[in-house]
Amino acid sequence: MAVLSVREKLAILSDAAKYDASCASSGSTKRDSLRSGGIGSTEGSGICHSYAPDGRCISLLKILLTNFCIYDCSYCINRSSSNVRRARFSVEEVVKLTMDFYRRNYIEGLFLSSGVIRSPDETMGEMVEVARRLRIEERFGGYIHLKTIPEASAELIEKAGLYADRLSINVELPTDEGVKKLAPEKRPETIRLSMAKLRRKIEEKAEPTMQSRRRERFAPGGQSTQMIVGADKTSDDGILRASARLYGSYHLRRVYYSAFSPIPDSSSSLPLQRPPLMREHRLYQADWLMRFYGFSQPEILDGSNDGMLDLAIDPKLAWALRNRGRFPVDVNRAEREALLRVPGLGTRVIDKIIETRRHRRLRLEDVGRLCHSVAKVRPFIVAEGWSPGALTDKAGLRQEITRSCEQLSLF
Amino acid sequence: MARTQLNLAAHLVRLESQTDFAGWRVAARRLATNDIPPGDVAWQVEPDREDGASDLPAAQADARLVVPRDFIERAETVICHCDPDRFGFLYRLLWRLRSEPKLLSIATDPDIRRLEAMEKAVHRDIHKMRAFVRFRKIREGADERYVAWFEPDHFIVERNADFFVRRFTGMRWTILTPHASADWDGERLAIGPGAAKRDAPAEDDAEALWRTYFENIFNPARLKVKAMQKEMPKKYWRNLPEASLIPDLIAGADRAASDMIDRMPTSPAPHHAKVKAKHWPTPEPSDVVAPEADDIPELREEAKGCRRCPLWRDATQTVFGEGPENADVIFVGEQPGDQEDLAGKPFVGPAGKVFDSILDDAEIDRRKVYVTNAVKHFKFEPRGKRRIHSKPSAGEIQACRWWLDKELDLIKPNLVVALGATAAQSLLGKAVPITKMRGDVVQREDGLRVFLTIHPSFILRIREPEDKEAERERFLKDMRKVKQLMAA
Numbered sequence: 001m002a003v004l005s006v007r008e009k010l011a012i013l014s015d016a017a018k019y020d021a022s023c024a025s026s027g028s029t030k031r032d033s034l035r036s037g038g039i040g041s042t043e044g045s046g047i048c049h050s051y052a053p054d055g056r057c058i059s060l061l062k063i064l065l066t067n068f069c070i071y072d073c074s075y076c077i078n079r080s081s082s083n084v085r086r087a088r089f090s091v092e093e094v095v096k097l098t099m100d101f102y103r104r105n106y107i108e109g110l111f112l113s114s115g116v117i118r119s120p121d122e123t124m125g126e127m128v129e130v131a132r133r134l135r136i137e138e139r140f141g142g143y144i145h146l147k148t149i150p151e152a153s154a155e156l157i158e159k160a161g162l163y164a165d166r167l168s169i170n171v172e173l174p175t176d177e178g179v180k181k182l183a184p185e186k187r188p189e190t191i192r193l194s195m196a197k198l199r200r201k202i203e204e205k206a207e208p209t210m211q212s213r214r215r216e217r218f219a220p221g222g223q224s225t226q227m228i229v230g231a232d233k234t235s236d237d238g239i240l241r242a243s244a245r246l247y248g249s250y251h252l253r254r255v256y257y258s259a260f261s262p263i264p265d266s267s268s269s270l271p272l273q274r275p276p277l278m279r280e281h282r283l284y285q286a287d288w289l290m291r292f293y294g295f296s297q298p299e300i301l302d303g304s305n306d307g308m309l310d311l312a313i314d315p316k317l318a319w320a321l322r323n324r325g326r327f328p329v330d331v332n333r334a335e336r337e338a339l340l341r342v343p344g345l346g347t348r349v350i351d352k353i354i355e356t357r358r359h360r361r362l363r364l365e366d367v368g369r370l371c372h373s374v375a376k377v378r379p380f381i382v383a384e385g386w387s388p389g390a391l392t393d394k395a396g397l398r399q400e401i402t403r404s405c406e407q408l409s410l411f
Numbered sequence: 412m413a414r415t416q417l418n419l420a421a422h423l424v425r426l427e428s429q430t431d432f433a434g435w436r437v438a439a440r441r442l443a444t445n446d447i448p449p450g451d452v453a454w455q456v457e458p459d460r461e462d463g464a465s466d467l468p469a470a471q472a473d474a475r476l477v478v479p480r481d482f483i484e485r486a487e488t489v490i491c492h493c494d495p496d497r498f499g500f501l502y503r504l505l506w507r508l509r510s511e512p513k514l515l516s517i518a519t520d521p522d523i524r525r526l527e528a529m530e531k532a533v534h535r536d537i538h539k540m541r542a543f544v545r546f547r548k549i550r551e552g553a554d555e556r557y558v559a560w561f562e563p564d565h566f567i568v569e570r571n572a573d574f575f576v577r578r579f580t581g582m583r584w585t586i587l588t589p590h591a592s593a594d595w596d597g598e599r600l601a602i603g604p605g606a607a608k609r610d611a612p613a614e615d616d617a618e619a620l621w622r623t624y625f626e627n628i629f630n631p632a633r634l635k636v637k638a639m640q641k642e643m644p645k646k647y648w649r650n651l652p653e654a655s656l657i658p659d660l661i662a663g664a665d666r667a668a669s670d671m672i673d674r675m676p677t678s679p680a681p682h683h684a685k686v687k688a689k690h691w692p693t694p695e696p697s698d699v700v701a702p703e704a705d706d707i708p709e710l711r712e713e714a715k716g717c718r719r720c721p722l723w724r725d726a727t728q729t730v731f732g733e734g735p736e737n738a739d740v741i742f743v744g745e746q747p748g749d750q751e752d753l754a755g756k757p758f759v760g761p762a763g764k765v766f767d768s769i770l771d772d773a774e775i776d777r778r779k780v781y782v783t784n785a786v787k788h789f790k791f792e793p794r795g796k797r798r799i800h801s802k803p804s805a806g807e808i809q810a811c812r813w814w815l816d817k818e819l820d821l822i823k824p825n826l827v828v829a830l831g832a833t834a835a836q837s838l839l840g841k842a843v844p845i846t847k848m849r850g851d852v853v854q855r856e857d858g859l860r861v862f863l864t865i866h867p868s869f870i871l872r873i874r875e876p877e878d879k880e881a882e883r884e885r886f887l888k889d890m891r892k893v894k895q896l897m898a899a
Binding site for chain 1: 513516517518519524538541542543544545546547548557559574576577578579580581582615617619620621623624625626627628629630631632633634635636637638639642643651653657660661664668671672679680682683686687689690691715724725727728752753754755791792793794795796797798
């Protein structure tokens with residue numbers, strides 16, 4: 001094989017990494033370089049340094065160490081039967097690229113993943129070595145996310161957690177049957193066990209040690225996962241059920257949904273049609289409802305016929321239209337929990353409503369000033385001088401709201 | 412012209428710079444304590460004047476001017492806004508705060524909405540500067556330094572410089588903008604005058620690699636130009652080395668995406684067969700049915716893949732029994748909990764700890780007993796970051812009896828302790844009133860003696876410390892009885 005330049009390798013190994021949805025650089029501890037005199041900091045929320053025309057943020061240098069892989073997962077461009085061009089970075093090359101990019105303020109840090117070559121431990125070992133060199137030799141204080149290989153040894157995972165901010169293991173697909181069909185060599189049981197081990201390790205290390213009373217550093221940004229949407233037939237309800245289970249069981253910071261994307265040289269076991277990107281967006285909205293709006297998973301699609309999220313309207317509005325008996329809610333008196341159920345009211349707006357109503361009563365116009373679209377909120381609230389009357393139960397309400405929201409739509 | 416108009420106001424405040432918050436604060440204090448209304452004040456930035464507040468009346472020493480700390484912090488942000496009216500606006504807010512101390516909490520007030528909008532604009536500008544500054548390297552080795560040109564909307568350089576110090580401590584760098592510059596020599600931060608784009612280097616070798624990355628991380632099959640421009644408006648593009656690629660990437664996206672789809676599945680790559688043979692050999696087909704497990708380790712292995720009921724689906728793993736195979740007694744609980752599910756071992760969670768400490772008090776050696784559960788997968792409902800335990804159904808208990816019966820068969824204990832109703836139901840084949848029959852020994856048809864008591868998690872659920880202690884005592888008594896029965 002011809003010797004590839006770093007630039008050629010970068011082209012191949014970033015192209016190979018683009019199907020990973022996560023680019024988050026948030027959720028870690030605050031850290032800077034003032035004392036170390038090195039380079040790099042993390043300050044709670046991450047920074048998106050650029051945006052690609054696919055609308056995705058570019059925060060981290062997201063690359064594969066290599067796209068050679070012994071696995072043959074049909075949805076993956078790097079599967080062993082694929083004819084894609086292959087390349088392999090050396091540890092030095094990744095360290096240098098990361099530092100060169102970081103110094104110029106292109107990135108927040110590194111998201112390193114890899115195809116598995118020879119053995120899981122060998123591949124994981126090299127990834128950990130990249131992280132170690134960055135932290136120790138380069139005194140790098142930026143963000144590091146390592147995609148861990150489920151089968152890698154406990155010692156390597158422990159080291160990975162010492163250097164990385166976040167670790168992740170992909171569940172790949174929402175059901176075990178899906179994994180068995182499309183990723184025949186992957187074992188869902190092992191993936192679960194790895195996530196369980198990671199959660200235990202993170203909790204164990206979060207306890208202050210007996211001697212120093214200081215907490216040991218271990219993946220302060222927690223763990224996350226990704227699943228592919230639309231490559232198998234799982235409904236949105238099934239996907240959300242899997243997410244709820246993963247959040248509860250392994251305390252994940254995030255579950256990422258990646259709409260199955262056509263890949264060059266794709267395998268014949270995949271659907272020809274890609275799912276609409278809107279489906280991915282609706283899943284994220286539903287995921288938010290579970291995590292920040294007090295919805296339980298079964299509630300979200302309760303009463304829908306096909307277990308699929310409505311693509312035309314957001315899941316909170318869809319839920320409210322199916323549960324009109326719970327409305328209207330009085331913005332001047334209702335508990336926070338009840339306000340969280342109102343379509344069009346986000347957590348920040350609700351905080352403002354609660355703060356303001358301690359001093360004066362809110363009118364509909366006031367709510368309109370605070371939120372994005374009063375058309376969506378109006379039928380579901382009571383305010384000073386405003387009652388929706390029969391509007392809440394009106395038959396054509398859905399159409400009415402969608403029509404008036406269309407002008408505001410960002411999509 | 413503007414000058415004469417300004418001078419018409421009764422009081423003119425001259426501030427030293429666009430972000431002279433200290434000067435604004437001193438002046439505002441003097442004005443407010445002398446009851447000078449906002450309409451009588453004009454504000455102006457004049458860098459070379461020495462004392463901006465010199466022609467204002469001195470602050471009234473006995474007048475108390477109290478404002479929320481929150482206001483000071485927010486005013487410090489808003490002073491960076493480019494709106495020339497900001498000084499007067501902030502003074503108007505201060506004026507209103509004297510009679511409306513809760514004003515900042517009224518999110519619907521037009522002034523507060525303006526304050527928030529200005530604050531948001533400054534924060535966004537600060538954030539975008541952190542995101543879109545692009546350093547270019549000049550010189551090599553010991554002389555190496557990094558220079559960037561950036562055009563912010565607001566006067567944020569001073570306010571934002573510390574961020575770059577914290578992040579690029581080990582580097583020598585300069586950020587040039589039209590109104591100010593920031594320079595870090597590795598030890599000291601200096602804020603200097605504005606500069607021009609031509610003062611910054613025009614290129615950097617690393618940009619070719621960065622552009623390569625930008626092109627290849629883009630997925631043409633999911634073009635969303637609006638979403639990109641919302642976060643990275645065109646006004647920033649001229650200073651971003653990657654942005655000149657965008658028009659071509661957009662124009663070629665449809666072709667690139669359809670090319671991706673058109674490239675039909677091809678035959679497997681040449682190395683695929685070799686990889687497959689080496690790493691994933693097809694197992695020898697065997698006609699031999701796996702022999703029935705004849706010890707506990709084999710049984711445990713067999714139970715790993717149990718699909719006798721659907722509970723495996725949500726659980727992490729089968730949690731099998733644990734303990735010596737020649738144990739005299741088997742303790743049977745209900746099902747694994749959160750901790751047991753993660754660890755793969757029974758009785759290691761909070762209830763397990765209570766159980767252990769009581770066994771200890773009863774002088775029963777935990778290492779010499781076998782502990783297991785009636786149901787071997789954790790059944791739960793996820794609720795945020797918690798898993799709420801659900802009671803196994805009769806069907807699930809029945810399905811899992813298969814394993815419990817085999818454990819009993821292989822260990823042949825002389826006593827079984829049913830901890831709680833589920834265990835009792837599994838062992839006796841029917842539901843029994845556990846609180847009534849607590850402490851009883853029931854003999855099964857096969858001769859096995861079953862001692863009935865509560866599940867230790869019951870003790871954990873009691874809130875009142877006294878009741879809790881009493882319940883613990885009762886359970887300890889039960890365990891002492893178990894110890895006697897073990898010997899019998």
